[in-house]
Amino acid sequence: MTQAKPRLCFVTGTLNALAGAERMTATIANALAEQGYTVTILSLWDPASCFALNPAIRHETLFVQCPSFKRAYMATVAGIRRHLKKHRIDILVQVDTMLSLFALPAALGLGVRHIAWEHCHFDEDLGRRARRWARRLAARYCTHVVVLTERDRKRWLEALSPRSSVVYIPNPLPFALPAQPAPRTTKTVLAVGRLVHTKGFDVLLNAWALVTQRMPDWELIIVGEGEERHVLEALRDRLGLGTNVMLPGALSDITKAYEQASIFCLSSRYEGFGLVLIEAMAFGLPIVSTACETGPRELLVDKRDAIMVAIDDHLALANALLDLISNRAEADKLARAAGEKAKLFSRERIVQAWGALLR
Template identity: 65%
Template structure:
């Protein structure tokens, strides 16, 4: 249910609609959490997640066997870490190899091997796709790559809503994995301040993850049991956006921040931290979002209260955000991917 998997399904569906013969190879788990075009073949190397240290050679052999069986011409690895498997697996096959980076360059997600994998991708892949111009510049400065570093943002995964959300409910929405990077602990501390000054307003944090016990305990500790909730994974994000009045991103860092584009598409005013790399590039402070420093609960609370108390200001942010979201239409970005996979060496 994570963002990279969601974008994999979104892009695969779009490329299949453009006439490409698309196969998704998962390392494990053939069941997709996202709807796939019936023309897409989805396979998995393993039924359950193995130890990749012990199963390294089997993984490399399985990827090679798959590519040869399907006569793969273009291979998109949906994480630069996969270069450690894919590059040895495809030696001599003559594939057009694209690495797709979903994190920002200065974050390794606790895996030091990611730095090596990025160096390999920058040297041996034909293209490396990154999500922001800031990240593109970091790749070029740090690695002096042989690969072409291409900036292609994530697309809006659903059609642009014909009308904005009505914003009639007193609901602030946040959405993401329940992990430390998303800063939901900071958001809850901010919400304690908001709840004391904005009667009737509710905070919904949709998502699942390892921080659920800690966040549940924090809600109880702050006395927010009736004002904040963790309803779990959102299986219908469009419905959730449609019922909200404000969207808040409290992350400590982001690779892109697709939820910002989705919320703006529904005409929700945005309150966000000024974190690398996505929000800092996607948002124009004061024009389409209120932006505050990361980790600052007081500033986050003040920005949320400002949007709640100033309907005219909230409307201006919402209108500007909706105009920006339209530039991330799937059809437009799918055509850029179409051109990329057809590119000649």
């Protein structure tokens, strides 16, 4: 007799944000629903979703807007518990270790299996000291902690000696592998990410000011939205880059941007994983990336499938971009290697790993 698949709930802050964790929640939940799992997604706030969900998935919300969780702590715990009981959830996936602070007490006595899904790296708390306590809770009381890189898995084991099983499952491509790589016929460098300090777009703009001195006919497109838009626009204008730097905002279909680019650049000061890197690799784009401790340093190999430079070094970033712009043979070599590596992150491969974990 075939054992029934467990009922799953993904609990997250919101799905109404064009960001990596939210995109991955929708991607993995959809894939598991397609495989016959009963899946719900419980957003703490905002009933909207930036990402299409499989019709079989129930998406419910506790609050219309983001509340003060200090004041709404007990209401949040009670709301999660109601959802777990109503849908008879077997496995609760917390799409951020911070959610352990709510999810673990919410499920007391219900026999629910907990999986904490870490989207940062261990040594980054994103300015929230409570995240450190939440990680300790997850390491002690969750059945599994899923991390995005092998480097981070080793860091969890080294720092916490967790009772939980710490499992490395990388993010998958959120779209099918393209049938053809990007033609790379435009004079365009692409960068993608939220317009926030950690993405280092200020460094990239300073680098681009040097690139344009030698390559004035090339343009830089930075796709994304965020709180630093006005700061970055002011810097762009101060550097005299108004005609060859575009900030079109966030795009619902990012694949068009990759198709129309010739080089991809990641200028981040920090990355938990770097989903945009595997997206760019899937389109066969040569990559220039900062050597962030986790993410880029695990996903990329310098001079094999990318050129890597130090964080916060706009001169090195400019020189690497100029090298790829002026050396087509080197760019072609990196592009081929990147395209091959992208196959390791196909949705099918990663969903198989999730399926094994859930069993």
